[in-house]
Amino acid sequence: MTVERFNSKKLAVSFRELFCFLRYAPAYRIQSLTFDSDKAVRRLRDRHPRIPQKYTQMKILVVGQGGREHALVYKLSKCEGVEKVYCAPGNAGTAVDGENVNIAADDLGRLMSFAKRNAIDLTVVGPEVPLVLGIVDEFKLHGLKIFGPSKAAAQLEGSKAFSKDLMKRAGIPTAAYKTFTRLEEAHSYIDVMDEGPLVVKADGLAAGKGVEVCSNRDGAKSAASRMLLQDIHGVAGRKIVIEECLIGQEASILAIVDGDTIIPLETSQDHKRALDGDQGPNTGGMGAYSPAPVVTEAIMDEIIRRILVPTVHTMRVSGYPFSGVLYAGLMLTENGPKVIEYNVRFGDPEAQAVLMRLKSDLAQVLSLAASGRLAELEGLEWDERPAVCVVMASEGYPGSYGKGRVIEGIYDADNLPDTKVFHAGTSSKDMHVLNDGGRVLGVTAMGDTIPEAKAAAYRAVSKISWDGGWYRSDISDKA
Ligand SMILES: Nc1ncnc2c1ncn2[C@@H]1O[C@H](COP(=O)(O)OP(=O)(O)OP(=O)(O)O)[C@@H](O)[C@H]1O
């Protein structure tokens, strides 16, 4: 695909045509400039996904060890053509639904040897670190099929400056910003910004701790100094992005992408703060629900048209086509949805709530995406019922916490109808499950309405306990 072939005028026209016909069709293909209207009508008439290929006895490797990876292992292990699912390094839950392999998620060399030795048909990468390190390029170089973005495309998450520049070029709505490596210039920019809250971000990956929302200019200057001078985030913070603070409700939109076909997933919303009412410190996520009613069909259309399609298109014409999970973190402002950030993998704990509702064959979807054949799939089938995921955490999290305490009641909770306890930070010893991380379990349940799903999730939570285990009691209340 070359820039010439995709000159923007031609594309704008073909997008408009595409959207007239495919407004209600769930897959969006941006590569094809010729449009088959018969096919579009067929799609509108028959919304059921077509099965494009049969596969059997697939062996899958999931990389990672959190709740998101347990949800992936669980769903993949239930797929018809899947013989075995390995998880590296995994946790006590993935050891039950799959088989754990004692290799760290960032040990690319050993992961590759394992995949070759065990004739793995598809590798699915959970966390961002191996993606940013280039696991996809390495695997592909050795002829191994893998679902995720290349190292170049993973910069969308790995560098905030890269993603902001891409949004600017593509005209994607986002907060006004500038990028700095020198403190004096950063301070001068802050001085000319409107008085009020400002956001200072480390450019690189900082394990969810690289963003400071500051209430005024002095706070922003001090955050910039800590990143650029005191090096609090190391290399990740030697370049910073300073941006306008957006006001509104946050929502996450995830889509499976294969370079040019986009299949949006059902919407979801995370709860970042530790305490009820969105108080307390930021965490990796204390719960999630799906769908997020705040994202209406009209807003979703706008997100697809103004954000997802131009992002995927601009990545392609810039020479790094995006394949994998495109996660757009959005602020729904009074001026429409704006991008806060991109991630290049499933969210955790959003994945637990969203995947719980997926009825389509996940192995097939990810396999087609990894082969660049997502267009063969007409869309995804979903359970209409909402899902709520409540995260149970260790005492002290998100600060330091103790490990090795015995968790009781998981089995009873898991046996409740439409309920699944996804493990995140757990290990096992002598037939016991122990807490082994900050976020320990993602207790997920479905119900006919969001309040019913919430009640079901908390019913399951009430059966589980360990010394110091805690959780938020208001997950999904803002739905
Ligand atoms: N411009 C902004 N305006 C308002 N709030 C913002 C802005 N940018 C970031 N935030 C807040 O800070 C949070 C973290 O920001 P961001 O998503 O960019 O960082 P991150 O470290 O990559 O997060 P994650 O760990 O979810 O990937 C956002 O979820 C949002 O609440």
Ligand SMILES: [Mg+2]
């Ligand atoms: Mg991020």
